[in-house]
Amino acid sequence: MSEGFLTRPMLRSPAWQRLLHDVYIHRDARLDHRVWCRAAALVLPPGAAIGGLSAAHLWGLEIREARVSVVLPRSRSFRPHPHLVTHRTTLVPADLTVHEGIPVTTPERTAFDLGRRLSRAGALGLLDAMLHRHILGLDAVRTMTEQRLTWPGGAELADLIRIADPRAESPMESHLRLLLIDARLPPAIPQLEIHDRSGGFLARADLAWPESDLIAEYDGDQHRDRAQFRHDVTRLNALRTAGWTVLRFTADDVLRHPRRLVATVSAALAEAAERQSGRHPQSAGR
Template sequence: MPFAARVPPRLAFVPFRASAAIADGILTRAMLRGSAWQRLLPDVYVHQDALLAPDHRLWCDAVALLLPPGAAIAGPSAAYLWGVDLLARDAAVSVLLPRAARLRPHPRLSVTRSHLPEGDLTGFAGLPVTTPLRTAFDLGRQAPRAEALVAVDALLHRRIVRLPALRAYADARRRWPGLPLLREVLALAEPLSESPMETRLRLLLLDAGLPPPTPQHDVLDARGRFVGRVDLAWPVLRVAVEYDGDHHRERAHFRQDVARLNALRAAGWIVLRFTADDVLRHRDRTVRLVTAALRERADERNLRALTDPR
């Protein structure tokens, strides 16, 4: 029966530079060729147990070992470290390099070269990362527009950055690439937006020319009692729009939704609910439904105004 490989405690869970481990006498090249160790990047290895549930943080740890001085983890990878997950599955690690720095290309790396002042660079659990402001600034300048707004909304909602501070930061960098897009994103940004799909739904309705909705509106009944909170609302018309994610399909959540929707209906509200399929694939139909509800309520208000003897 073969013996299990000895795993030095300091190398059990995190990536490491093979050359450093060999130089320190912790491992040998022969040991690294065994099945216990997996190569992630050139000269960067990890113990096989760490790959049982690999996440983006593991890859950030690995990439950070190869970064030249003055470089940083940036973009969606930095947002991930700051607590906002905008990443696609198996996304490469986003890295910001000073223009003169060198880093060997790799499929697990997404490299952007840009000016990176010392004030835009900080540390996160030992990793070099762009500051929250620089992270939001960079993501808000990257097309497509909807994804830029999703990123900025998410960072604002988690209070990782504040909108006035981000506006001031952008105003101090007027000549940077992508500023027209960022200004548009900042004009649309909404810290109360609770999910990427909620942001996309709101942007869809705004782009269709509908009046700006009130986000996260608390609905009260005729006696002033709280009925429920809706994602997007036109309170004067008592029309609400909500995005339904997968969690709404859970039995307990579904029952709560039914009771809440019945209470909203009793309070005189029209509530339209949409899924990701509605927002991403049936955009015109979604806009038509919301437009019809708003017009219906506007017509009702006009009729009441004409027939009200007061």
Template sequence: MPRSPLVPARLAFLPFSARAAVAEGLVTRSMLRSRAWLRLLPDIYVHRDGYRADDHRMWCDAVALTLPPGGAVGGLSAAYLWGVDLLARNAPVTALVPGATRPRPRPRVRCTLARLPAEDVTRFGGLPVSTPLRTAFDLGRTLPRTEAVVAVDALLNRRVVKPAALTDYLAARPGWPGVLLLREVLGLAEPLSESPMETRLRLLLVDAGLPVPIAQHDVYDARGRFVGRVDLAYPRLRIALEYEGDHHRERAHFRQDVARLNDLRAAGWVVLRFTADDVLRHPARLVAQVTQAVRERSAAGSDTRSPGRQMR
């Protein structure tokens, strides 16, 4: 039985340039025509053991090998590398390309012409990538408003970007496209937001004219005992708003949630719980439910002086 050909360690799992690998004598063109290798992009191959169709990092590695000098991985792909995954399945890699000539379109690659000074590019795992600050700047001014707030919230929450630094960065680039949108986004941003759906829930309420809720609010009972942290809150009215993700369905988490919910109610709080379906498909109903709770609590004259002290 013939042995499988030995795969050079450098080519075992990561994408590589066929031209460079052949020039170094690591493989031959005839070897690359075998089923052991997959062509990702023109001149870019990967060994079958390193191929994962939906692995965005693999595609970033592949696209980085095709970038012109001064280019970088950017946009949502850069955010992914910085720990913020907002990508759809099979999303193309965003490539920032300096200059005036856009490269030919290719599957799994979205090329964007960009002014890209050297200080806006760094290295991540060997890849040229836009800095977290430039990434937040780009996403906050180019995405649709809600998605822009989601992206900026997520980067701020990861603490790879600081609000003051992004504000200063924006102020130094007044003529760039989309800066008016980014100014609005910064006014809506909340670094404490812990998930994209929490951000979307908060924006629904704000856009409906409801008060801006407090994110990640700590609740204490009348004896000063910590009861729990809620996603969003109107502390004066003792209204908590919770987004319920899939992880809440796990048995242990479900039991903890039930106990916490009972403690919140005992402390005089109304708790409204919402799912992705509520936020994305029934926003008007969600807003109506929150509005009703606010009106009822306001009419009842509830405030934080009855039971428990409210703390961040």
């Protein structure tokens, strides 16, 4: 508008929608979170950037977030808006970059911030996802965390960094793995390739204990599809034929019945140990 392409009367017409102060978009344009981030970037004060979940979205993660998250130096002020949420924090130039023309926190600073704000399961899922997509350098975020260990949540994030794994393929897989780690069960291998006795590829397991011939799988909503269900049955039978025990869990198990889930895995590992010791589980102790 300052260059004379549009006048204020034109912007007040039904053809344009006001997003923020002096920021408008054509009514036919697609209005998604990325567009809101671009709009917010136009009104940011110097030294501020898109951060938090919005930054993670811009870096390529599939995150559903309504409001745009903005990080501000503590000395800066910013006009509040219902579609924006602001976080005042200490920022140094190395924390910020420009991505697709938008000022944004670096992947490392984004992971550092969200890793301290989200739940443990949410933070681990974020770390795993950023590592899996090669967005994040684990050494860089580890170094940043060690340098700012006294920041709120820094020590907790450092613990999660130790178990973050780029092989995880979904947040719920990460949540499932965290439940088992917190229960102090033997560590499982994420996304292990399973082969039959002749060496042919059978499947990749979400979590596997090869020494126990045990697999734990998270079944998301996509497994309700009829074609996917038929594929799952064939895959499950092939794994059983190859000597693997397969445990399947849903979101209800992970989110609402974590103790039952852990007990199920623990019992299966104990049964595998009994078999390996040459005793039948039912006759043990009798």
